[in-house]
Amino acid sequence: MTIKETIENIINEFSSFDDWMDKYNYLIEMGKSLPLIDDKYKIDSNLITGCQSRVWLHSENHGGQIIFTADSDAVITKGIVNMLIRVFSDHTPDEIINAETEFLDVIGLKDHLSPTRSNGLVSMIKQIKLYALAYKAQQTAG
Template identity: 55%
Template sequence: MQTIDEVQQEIIEEFSLYDDWMDKYALIIEQGNALPPLDEKYKTPENIIEGCQSRVWLQTEFREGRLLFQAESDAIIVKGLLALVLRVFNDRTPDEIIGNDLRFMKEIGLTDHLSPTRSNGLLSVIRQIRFYAIAYKTKAEKAE
């Protein structure tokens, strides 16, 4: 399995193939289209991420010391952004998630090309993922 840094470098290299932001947005949409659909049973108020302009659901499972995420959005760009974040953070230990920053977003220029509301929504998703990592780590430590 690739490290978080290796996955981020892979994303950076994929985006570096395009100079035009329309092409980069097409790549983001393509990533979202490849994201498996979230089962309707997980589209609950508890799984909605607050702070997002569009509806975003994030379902989390902690299995064998690793966090497994599923996500979906009703907006195609946001769904693609979710796919990128999950590529980096899915199937990781809490320590891996807590100890790594998402540098790929800045390096591909994403932070400069998202609207403020979309940026805030994406940050809300990342904060929620980190919150789950901290919560599951704490729960696992108490169980020991």
């Protein structure tokens, strides 16, 4: 599935929710089902700053595709990061760098979350794109 297709799926899923409690319920469920990061990667250098909860994000390059794993000590944050992993993981650096992130506005997530939380979300996306840029630089150099 392309990044664009995953984003369309997520927008569709969110459009079926009547109220915010449904959206949070969904994020909580996604949070509970997040594939946990290997404990050895839950280190300070993998921490994303700008979130009220702690978020660890780890990436690996598998034959040109970047695989992301993550964890957070807060369930809603885990749900959000799980959604981002669903969108960005298993794609090439170029696909990730060029991906549009307006879908967060479309599903109302960015607007609805407070500045602190929103910054956390922005920081997560920024970190994902930074990893992709770093891998791309490596590839170019190699």
